[in-house]
Amino acid sequence: MAAPLIYINFPGTAREALGYYADIFGGELSLHSYEDFGRTDGPPNAVAHGVLDGVVALAGSDAPAGEKTVRLEGLMLSLLGTAEPAILHEWFDKLSVGGSAIDPLTPKPWGASDGQVTDRHGLRWLIGYEPEA
Secondary structure: OOOOOEEEEEOOOHHHHHHHHHHHHOOEEEEEEOOOOOOOOOOOOOEEEEEEEOOOOEEEEEOOOOOOOOOOOOOOEEEEOOOOHHHHHHHHHHHHOOOEEEEEEEEOOOOOEEEEEEOOOOOEEEEEEOOOO
16 A cells, blocks of 8 residues: 655646755656646646655645645644655755744754754645664
8 A cells, every 4th residue: 555645736836846846855756737638727837737756755736726725734744764864954954945944953852853844835844863873
C-alpha cells in the first residue's frame, strides 16, 4: 500500500508552487493543463493535475472557480528525519524565503532539533532530526 499523497488545490498558482517545491526538494515534476485534459472549467493553461515525485511527494492543481483552495489549520507536513541534517536545514531556509519561520530549526531541550515554517504558499512544515549517535 502506498502512503497518502498530499493533494493541494491552489488559487491559480499550481505551476509556480509545484515548481517551487521541485526547486527545493528535487524530484520529477509533471504538469498537465486543463487543455491537455479537455477541461473547459478554467483557463486552458491552468494546471489540471501536477505531481512532484521524489523524496518529498506532492500533487496539486489550480482549483476551478468556486472551489476552495489551500488553507491549513491544525495541520503540518512533517519532514522529521527524512534527510541528513544539512539538507533539512537547507530545506527549512528555502521554505522560509517569502514565508515565515514559526519556530527556528534548532536543538530542543529533549535532545532533537526541529522547527516549523509556513512557506509562501501557506503550507506549514515541521522539519527536524534526532542527534547523531
